[in-house]
Amino acid sequence: MGRVRLSVAERREELLRAAVEQISARGVAAVRIADVAAALGVSNALVLYHFSTKERLVAAAFTHAAEADLAHLRGLLARRTSALRRLRAAVRWYAPTGQAKGWRLWIEGWAAAPREPALREVTRELDRQWKTAIAEVIEEGAAAGEFSCPEPDAAALRLTALLDGLAVQLTSYAGTVSRARAQQWVDEALARELGLERAALTATRR
Numbered sequence: 001m002g003r004v005r006l007s008v009a010e011r012r013e014e015l016l017r018a019a020v021e022q023i024s025a026r027g028v029a030a031v032r033i034a035d036v037a038a039a040l041g042v043s044n045a046l047v048l049y050h051f052s053t054k055e056r057l058v059a060a061a062f063t064h065a066a067e068a069d070l071a072h073l074r075g076l077l078a079r080r081t082s083a084l085r086r087l088r089a090a091v092r093w094y095a096p097t098g099q100a101k102g103w104r105l106w107i108e109g110w111a112a113a114p115r116e117p118a119l120r121e122v123t124r125e126l127d128r129q130w131k132t133a134i135a136e137v138i139e140e141g142a143a144a145g146e147f148s149c150p151e152p153d154a155a156a157l158r159l160t161a162l163l164d165g166l167a168v169q170l171t172s173y174a175g176t177v178s179r180a181r182a183q184q185w186v187d188e189a190l191a192r193e194l195g196l197e198r199a200a201l202t203a204t205r206r
Contacts, residue, residue: 012050014040019061024105028058028112028119059118062109065102066126070133077133083141087190088201090134091159095186096167096179103167110164131156138194147194155193162189 006014018039022031033054037044051057076090096103106123113120135156142149149155163186169176191198 008050011046013064015047015050015057016061016064019057020065020102020105023058023061023108024102028108028116031058033057055116055118058112058116059122062105062119062122062126065105066122069102070126070129073130073133077137082146083137083144084146084194084196084200087134087137087141087194090137091163091186091190092183094130095163096170096182103171107168107171127160131160134159141194147196149194159189159193162186 015036018036019031022035022039026035031054033044033047036057037047047057051060073090073094076093077086079086079089109119109123113123131153135152138149138152138155141147142152166177166182166186170179170182187198187201191201
């Protein structure tokens with residue numbers, strides 16, 4: 001049976017999914033156009049028709065992954081509940097101990113970004129949007145009197161720096177720190193930034 005004929009948008013989506021998988025498995029430096037093509041049983045020329053160069057394919061693949069992560073984050077932060085509940089849900093999802101996928105992919109992206117200008121812009125924009133989304137909800141919760149945080153932007157930066165650093169430790173250096181200890185540190189950091197006791201985060205589940 002021949003391959004199903006896909007629309008341009010469907011084919012592009014298929015190629016991006018395959019590229020994300022291949023980058024995660026092989027790394028940015030090692031992955032080739034041929035790897036993505038072989039994973040789908042298509043020609044190198046087809047991949048190049050859609051993306052023209054490996055660099056553009058890699059940048060587009062990271063954009064694709066970033067958009068999925070950001071959509072999930074926005075969904076968590078848009079829930080009709082308190083700012084504290086939303087923050088806790090978002091941080092726990094994003095943390096390397098949570099359900100967020102693809103930490104190996106993002107670590108690859110960070111490592112390659114200094115040498116890949118297009119990729120650097122993608123990772124920088126994802127970082128900016130994540131921090132902005134967290135800071136906005138912190139500001140909202142502080143304004144509503146749920147907690148106290150005089151510098152939402154700085155708090156968001158410190159939280160994401162901790163999460164990113166723990167992701168490297170847990171993904172790249174197995175056994176350095178337990179998942180339970182890492183989650184404890186994340187909860188403590190969030191509570192500290194909001195001027196709360198850690199127990200207040202647990203109470204949000206009731």
